[in-house]
Amino acid sequence: MQERIRQTEREINRDLLWPVLRIPWWFWGLVLAAALLVAAGGSAFGLEVNRGPGVYGVNRPTFWGFLIVNFVFWVGISHAGVMLSAILRLSQAEWRRPMVRAAEVLTIFSLATAASFPLMHTGRPWRILYWAFPYDFSRGVYVNVRSPLIWDPSAIFTYLTSSALFVFITLIPDLAVLRDRTTGWPHRIFSVLALGWKGNPRQWRLQALAGILLSALILPVFVSVHSIVSWDFGMAVSVEGWHVTIFAPYFVIGAVHSGVAAVATLMVVMRKLFRWDAYLRDEHFDAIGRLLVVVGTAWFYFFLLEFVFALLGREPQELALRELQVFQWPWNALFVLFLLTAYFIPVPLWLFRRVRRNLTLMFWTSILVNVGMWLERLIIIVPSLMRKQTFTFIWGVYKPSPIEILMVVGSFGLVALGLLMFSKVFPLIPLNEAKEAQVFMDEIRVGKRRVPAVVREE
């Protein structure tokens, strides 16, 4: 059942611009909370810079821990933007309209957060300069271009650049609206950013074309980013459980699963905070819930393939790793928790329409998914390193330090802070999309009933 409401352009402008033009009562409270989390994470990092990477919990043989798990997690969250914005735009899914910008902005902030974690993980991030550039021309020490660790930043920064461009292109008409509704220095800034937008037919045509072209061009980048991140692990022959062919699509579909769930969480928060019931309607949550069922089930299929094929060869070291993951404390509890939260609780619930249209349930189930997906990355990365060596007397145990935990918590604050600041400056729901939805909304008579309809985009 559709719940569409007829709205005028004035109403749309008023509803979607009020968070930008006024300060909501909750705004500074949330900013303070997010800033505190960022400060905690930043302080922890400051402590690490002062005392050295020994304050991290990583040690032989588990050299990658919480920080790398968090890096992969945030890269995964960033996949929501392209999934919802580009793919649904190309497939002309009408329900994408109110969530595209929030998804794209989430992509940018989560990617930027993700990119900071390998730098912090090095312990001495300024030494990246030696890694990014030849250390000494006469000694010919160059970066190892055969390593996925080099492909990673190329992919991530390409994705970050193209996503930022994508957000900006689609933001231009809204910047023009803000330009026309502000005075003083905000007006001057919006005037510059709006690039002289007048809204004539030619500009709209070019803007739509740019959106479609960028959507198509960003898709290979979207697939390549998490594939390359997965190859950080997949190309490592020496680590059991990592050198698996399925990792690339497994990581990509997992990223889409966690990213879309994160957008669902964000949508609930936006609807509550900004009172956007008329824009983020139950039908949108219904649609995103159905998408999550499909994506989640595809992810589970890839997980099954990865797990079952690990057992197929019956190699002793692989079996030792799986025995640790499934039967030994605390990994067995985390393994069960991961499966329950990433798939077995939320996805069966989402099969029911009543659940998909219930905001509270959608909020908590989408959060559960991301808890599960964070655990998934932890279970992939740490136990494999704990069992990396052939000789059991070198098998290690990893215990995360409070520094790492604070930095992970700080990353959530950083993304939240970024989203809050963005919402203060730019509208989180595209005005032109909301208005276009009104134009494309229609009804037709089928028998005795009038049925909601939509104009098909060409």
Place this chain on the structure above:
Amino acid sequence: MAGTHNHHRPHPLPQPDLPRDPQEISQDLLGRFLSPRPGLRGALVGLFVLTVLGGVGLVLRLGTAPLSPEGRAGWAYLAVAWSYILSTAQAVPVFAVAMRLARNHWRRPLSRIAELYGVAGLLNLLILLLLLATLPAGGAFRRTLWQYLLGSPHVWDFLYMLALVLLGLALLYVSALPDLALVRDHGRGVARSLAGSLAGFWRGTPRQWRVLHMALGVLGAFYFIAYVMAHSLLAVDLAMVLVPGWKDAIFPAYQTLTSLQSAVALVAVTAFLYRRWGRMERYIGVEQFWALSKLLLATTLLWFYFWFAGFITFWYGRTPAEQGVIRLFIAGPYFGVFLLAFLFGFLFPFLLLIWNVVRRSVGGPVLASALVLFGNLMERVRTYAGAWSVPNEAIGAHRLEEIPHALAPGLPDVLMAVGALAGALFLVLLASRLVPLISVWEVKEWAMLQRVKVLVRRPVVVIAKPE
């Protein structure tokens, strides 16, 4: 208003000249079903002859290679044919299911074509019985996903394939019920009496329609899952485990994906043939081929992605086992076949389909589809002929020590393969004499749910969203 709306110019898209009156649609489609084109009988006879020749090839092969693990290499090309039918004809109902789940309307004239291909599974089930006889039994010496279950893998693989075939037939039956009722009420001769016994209970009450839609959803979901798992189990048991050192988690997903690509291609080719020789232009128009071309482009790109994800992991790792697998399937005796699979399965279709003008035509997607179908055949040849050429004594090793020579098809192989494909097509064409090739009730629904209106001085299509 002018400054805030998206005024991009819509491309003029030729729409199928769909009749609006449901009665007219019923009469038109039923009339075409009851008066088949003259060439159909000839096609049926020709396919039957080829199927019989396939049987001759089978007898010839039995004379040279026993139907046992020792003679497995002699049956490699029958395995190729089996796998090709599984990955094309039996994959096509998945297309119908997925498109119905996605709630798009352009797929309506193509749904029945897709569901009808499920009957090819009956022949494929029989072929599987023959092939299973050549597999070594489970146990410590042979890996199988069924591990140590009694009768593994033979019993379980057969049962799984049987379940898939039965689900396909059930899906076809349920979706054809309203049209069978139409034939029962307005048809004549054998078709009428058969339809009467199959759909005697159908009255078209609201409750029956509700149950029908629910059943289609449930059966569709089960078929989808069953098909995906079929590739994950059968492809592994009949290919991967026969090659020592080949442990490739992406292989089932890759096989499934290439099957979906072939399914889209087969639908496009069949729709083209039916449109051309059945004069179905008003139902199967450019819109259908445009949509199919987008799906084909997406699956073609995914073909490359899945293949590359598997290849680069093996190539980068360079363990002896991985090197053996790459030498067998890519760089060694099957290099030419791999090249053909790569060019026809990915590169040529991709280069064709990236052009908008090609996608928005009838001939372009059909040409790309034909290339894909050939590429998929080459892909199955290199996978199954390659895997089945490994001798029994090498299967239990940790890696492929010696790369076997490429198995060239002999006359019995060609006859068996052609006979199998012809037999599958024969069954599909025969089934098309029982139910209309275009789903009458779905097309009538389509006519009810869309209108042409004028928006900003241009005609646009308005689509109802009753859900």
